[in-house]
Amino acid sequence: MTTLPETAARRNWTLSAFLSKWMEIGIVPVLILVAAYLPFAYFAIPEASALHMSLFGINLIGQIMCFALLALALDLVWGYAGILSLGHGIFFGIGGYLMAIYLLNSAYAETNVLPDFIQYMGTGGFPTVWKIFSRLDVTVLITIVFTALVAGVFGFVTFRSRINGVYLSIITQALTYALMLLLFINDVGLGGNNGMTGFTNIAGLRIAGVSTQIGLAVCSCVVLVVAYVGVRYLAHSSLGRALIAVRDDEARMRFLGYRTHTLKLIAWCLSAVIAALAGMLYVPQVGIVNPTIVSPQLSVEIAVWVAIGGRGTLIGAIAGAILVNGLKFWLSSQLPEVWPFILAGVTLVIVVAFGNGVWGTLKAAGEEANR
Amino acid sequence: MMTGRWLFLTVLCWLLTGMSTSAWAATNHSALLAAFCATDGNKATALEQFVEAGVSDETQDQAWARLIVDAIRNSALVCNSSGLVTIQGTPPLDAATLKTAANSNPGDSPYVPSIVMMRKLMVASAEIDLFSGQRDTRADAARQVDKSFALLDPAIITKAIKRERDPDIASVLTLAMAKRGLGSNNRADRLAAIKAVAEVPSETARTALANFVAQDSVRSDPEVLAAVQSAIAKIDTSLSFGRAFSILFSGLSYAGVLLLTALGLSIVFGLMGVINLAHGEFIMIGAYSTYLVERFMQAHMPGLFDAYIFVAIPVAFVISAVCGMLLEFFVIRFLYRRPLETLLATWAVSIALIKLVQVLFGSQNVEFVTPGFLNGGMQVSPGFFVTYNRVFAIVLALLIFLATFAVVRLTKLGLLMRATTQLRDMARCLGVAAERVDRLAFGLGAGLAGLAGVVLTQIASVNPSMGTGFVVDSFMVVVLGGAGSLLGTVVSSLALGEINQFIEPFYGAVAAKVAVLLLIVLIIQKRPQGLFALKTRV
Numbered sequence: 014m015t016t017l018p019e020t021a022a023r024r025n026w027t028l029s030a031f032l033s034k035w036m037e038i039g040i041v042p043v044l045i046l047v048a049a050y051l052p053f054a055y056f057a058i059p060e061a062s063a064l065h066m067s068l069f070g071i072n073l074i075g076q077i078m079c080f081a082l083l084a085l086a087l088d089l090v091w092g093y094a095g096i097l098s099l100g101h102g103i104f105f106g107i108g109g110y111l112m113a114i115y116l117l118n119s120a121y122a123e124t125n126v127l128p129d130f131i132q133y134m135g136t137g138g139f140p141t142v143w144k145i146f147s148r149l150d151v152t153v154l155i156t157i158v159f160t161a162l163v164a165g166v167f168g169f170v171t172f173r174s175r176i177n178g179v180y181l182s183i184i185t186q187a188l189t190y191a192l193m194l195l196l197f198i199n200d201v202g203l204g205g206n207n208g209m210t211g212f213t214n215i216a217g218l219r220i221a222g223v224s225t226q227i228g229l230a231v232c233s234c235v236v237l238v239v240a241y242v243g244v245r246y247l248a249h250s251s252l253g254r255a256l257i258a259v260r261d262d263e264a265r266m267r268f269l270g271y272r273t274h275t276l277k278l279i280a281w282c283l284s285a286v287i288a289a290l291a292g293m294l295y296v297p298q299v300g301i302v303n304p305t306i307v308s309p310q311l312s313v314e315i316a317v318w319v320a321i322g323g324r325g326t327l328i329g330a331i332a333g334a335i336l337v338n339g340l341k342f343w344l345s346s347q348l349p350e351v352w353p354f355i356l357a358g359v360t361l362v363i364v365v366a367f368g369n370g371v372w373g374t375l376k377a378a379g380e381e382a383n384r
Numbered sequence: 385m386m387t388g389r390w391l392f393l394t395v396l397c398w399l400l401t402g403m404s405t406s407a408w409a410a411t412n413h414s415a416l417l418a419a420f421c422a423t424d425g426n427k428a429t430a431l432e433q434f435v436e437a438g439v440s441d442e443t444q445d446q447a448w449a450r451l452i453v454d455a456i457r458n459s460a461l462v463c464n465s466s467g468l469v470t471i472q473g474t475p476p477l478d479a480a481t482l483k484t485a486a487n488s489n490p491g492d493s494p495y496v497p498s499i500v501m502m503r504k505l506m507v508a509s510a511e512i513d514l515f516s517g518q519r520d521t522r523a524d525a526a527r528q529v530d531k532s533f534a535l536l537d538p539a540i541i542t543k544a545i546k547r548e549r550d551p552d553i554a555s556v557l558t559l560a561m562a563k564r565g566l567g568s569n570n571r572a573d574r575l576a577a578i579k580a581v582a583e584v585p586s587e588t589a590r591t592a593l594a595n596f597v598a599q600d601s602v603r604s605d606p607e608v609l610a611a612v613q614s615a616i617a618k619i620d621t622s623l624s625f626g627r628a629f630s631i632l633f634s635g636l637s638y639a640g641v642l643l644l645t646a647l648g649l650s651i652v653f654g655l656m657g658v659i660n661l662a663h664g665e666f667i668m669i670g671a672y673s674t675y676l677v678e679r680f681m682q683a684h685m686p687g688l689f690d691a692y693i694f695v696a697i698p699v700a701f702v703i704s705a706v707c708g709m710l711l712e713f714f715v716i717r718f719l720y721r722r723p724l725e726t727l728l729a730t731w732a733v734s735i736a737l738i739k740l741v742q743v744l745f746g747s748q749n750v751e752f753v754t755p756g757f758l759n760g761g762m763q764v765s766p767g768f769f770v771t772y773n774r775v776f777a778i779v780l781a782l783l784i785f786l787a788t789f790a791v792v793r794l795t796k797l798g799l800l801m802r803a804t805t806q807l808r809d810m811a812r813c814l815g816v817a818a819e820r821v822d823r824l825a826f827g828l829g830a831g832l833a834g835l836a837g838v839v840l841t842q843i844a845s846v847n848p849s850m851g852t853g854f855v856v857d858s859f860m861v862v863v864l865g866g867a868g869s870l871l872g873t874v875v876s877s878l879a880l881g882e883i884n885q886f887i888e889p890f891y892g893a894v895a896a897k898v899a900v901l902l903l904i905v906l907i908i909q910k911r912p913q914g915l916f917a918l919k920t921r922v
Contacts, residue, residue, distance in 0.1 A: 091724075097724045097727065099727075170905060171905070174905075174908055176905075176908055178723060178724070179653075179657075179659045179723050179724065179727065180863055182659070182724065182727060183659065183859045183860075183863060184863070184901070184904070184905065186856065186859075187856050187859065187860060187897070187901055188901060190856050190897070191894060191897040191898050191901060194893060194894040194897060195894045198892070198894060309852075309856070313661075313728070313731050316727075316728055317728055317731070317732070320725065320728050350739075350743065353735050353736060353738075353739040354736055354739060354740075356732070356735065357732040357733065357735050357736035357739075358732075358736075360728060360729065360731075360732035361715060361729055361732045361733070364719070364725045364728050364729045364732070365715060365718045365719065365729060366718075368722060368725060
């Protein structure tokens with residue numbers, strides 16, 4: 014009589030704990046394993062084996078890791094600070110474009126041939142500012158500082174004037190749209206419509222080389238792990254708790270004496286920097302950067318990944334990005350006409366029926382049964 | 385063919401008018417022809433005589449001259465060695481009387497005009513056309529005269545200008561005359577011509593003066609130079625007014641579409657706090673409904689084809705409104721109090737709708753046949769051309785806004801909507817079925833977007849993704865105007881429409897978008913709820 018509910022409770026307790034604790038920590042070794050497996054899968058495992066991965070597959074995993082990084086960045090501001098940005102593509106784009114400038118610089122140093130769009134501009138060389146981006150480490154540093162600055166200025170203006178909720182979403186979306194239009198113009202000098210391509214080497218390594226591509230994919234996994242650990246630490250710190258409080262009742266936090274806009278600003282800038290890093294890793298892997306990476310479409314899609322995975326859970330955001338993009342790469346080659354309908358359908362079902370996303374729903378179910 | 389018709393008319397005229405006139409005319413005609421055919425005669429002077437006959441008040445002479453000039457142009461006029469002048473054809477005609485020629489000599493060859501003569505003939509023909517009863521013929525003739533202004537006959541053009549009722553044609557002719565005057569060596573003529581050009585300001589007039597002032601002979605004459613410069617300045621002022629008006633006007637039509645789109649958005653946002661990213665797709669649905677109506681009318685009632693745009697108004701409204709209510713019923717009502725998720729859900733709906741329409745209709749632009757009465761436009765002042773389709777857009781937007789205003793202010797639904805917007809819980813306590821109000825309001829908003837789609841078929845291209853660009857701008861209108869405020873929507877769509885069109889021609893579309901965004905961010909600093917925030921109590 015008395016033993017039955019006890020076992021049920023124990024089993025559910027395990028599920029809940031498994032989800033909320035073990036998986037959230039467990040994802041770190043999983044991702045590290047994936048990172049370690051990639052070079053092994055290509056070089057050591059014979060091609061005939063099912064465990065062997067083609068360079069295409071590894072490249073895909075690298076790209077998906079970049080998207081997961083983007084989702085993580087958005088989850089930090091949306092899930093914890095309640096700011097739904099439909100403009101994270103801007104920061105992704107800043108990272109991507111600055112990286113492309115570096116790559117073009119190093120390609121020019123190697124081949125001494127200017128890219129077509131620079132030749133059409135008739136300036137006879139790169140703009141002088143581009144000279145700063147001649148080394149990879151400097152480029153990374155400048156990108157981080159520049160992104161933080163841009164995000165800081167925008168965040169300061171908007172948060173201080175208490176623009177939030179859907180208003181902020183709309184404004185960020187409009188900004189993304191404006192930036193995309195700007196980048197489409199040829200005279201802006203960033204390649205216009207065709208974007209920038211023709212990269213040859215990165216930090217002295219051949220960019221198309223097998224080991225470079227695998228290295229970039231591994232690097233994406235590693236950055237994702239580091240960012241995840243960092244963000245999770247932050248989310249569980251007092252700053253993270255304050256952010257959650259701001260999300261749930263900003264007015265009350267203000268009355269309690271917190272500078273809510275400063276709290277939001279910190280999360281916002283950090284998130285922007287992570288998104289820019291994702292862009293920096295993404296561009297050398299796809300070999301091109303063009304204005305579509307700042308399209309409003311992509312920026313909304315980031316939010317969709319997070320919503321599907323479950324916002325405010327970090328691991329859910331990463332899982333959502335990996336799931337959706339994996340599905341997208343698989344389905345758009347198989348059934349290109351059907352993919353938008355599937356994405357729309359999944360988004361609708363998850364958002365309407367499971368407001369917390371896949372991860373959030375599982376977790377809530379575990380906690381509910383636990384009670 | 386042409387000749388045949390003129391011949392018929394000529395014969396008719398001859399039958400109608402008396403024999404006495406005709407006898408005089410025939411003599412006169414043969415004298416003119418003889419002068420033309422004389423071996424030592426000046427063909428150009430003789431041609432002028434024909435034109436003079438052609439522009440006389442006698443209908444009969446007019447028709448005759450037209451016929452002769454055409455015959456010369458077509459190399460069909462034969463000066464026979466016997467002295468008889470005939471027009472080639474079967475049977476050959478006596479050129480003076482236009483009766484069948486008695487004895488034509490097959491050995492004589494027709495007169496073939498030289499290239500110089502051809503140009504004179506062209507002008508002569510155009511000059512005769514200036515006295516035609518058809519407006520379009522006169523307008524074409526005026527353009528022709530303007531093109532070869534150096535060859536025109538000032539007496540005839542002056543006469544034509546005096547007779548001309550249409551100001552457009554008259555100004556073209558005046559300009560042609562003036563251009564000819566500018567080419568003269570006589571200083572008084574030049575001054576008069578400069579004055580005349582300044583009277584008919586247009587881009588071409590300005591170009592004519594600019595070319596004129598570039599000549600050395602003009603630069604050396606201070607009086608003429610001063611006159612030209614003041615004339616150019618006068619034209620510039622007048623043109624810049626025209627340009628300003630046309631920017632204002634295109635801004636107004638853009639504002640009209642923005643207003644229709646943003647009204648629905650604003651009502652829904654004000655009422656439910658819901659942002660509908662699929663709103664742009666209702667515009668698209670409205671436009672495609674119009675397309676279906678157009679196809680249907682073309683196939684089944686070609687007689688009433690021009691009226692399709694009016695049939696499309698209710699059809700598009702109903703289709704979009706039903707789609708809107710379905711969206712509300714199946715998706716949105718589950719997401720109240722979760723506005724950010726609504727954003728994503730409606731985005732999903734929007735990509736599905738775009739893809740669906742792409743599958744059904746293809747992703748390229750669909751072509752519309754503009755109804756006859758919306759074709760063309762009117763020159764209001766120099767540099768300011770009003771097209772009827774834009775006038776239609778503005779008028780329709782205005783009427784629909786008034787209707788919406790009436791619905792919101794005067795009907796019971798409007799009353800319930802306003803009550804729910806202000807204080808949802810209290811309204812429900814008093815027995816308002818808030819869910820029903822929500823659904824109807826959502827339908828109304830979607831229907832209004834559909835109407836914007838109808839308007840857009842006439843002024844923009846229609847394709848599956850047409851709504852996405854518009855919806856960003858409409859959101860800006862709502863953010864600036866304040867959600868749920870009709871007045872705010874009008875003011876801010878006017879402001880944004882005009883700002884957009886004022887910046888775009890000078891700095892490009894991107895600068896316009898960025899400027900609008902900055903403006904909005906600045907205004908929101910001072911008024912976070914928009915310019916015309918409703919007083920709500922939550």
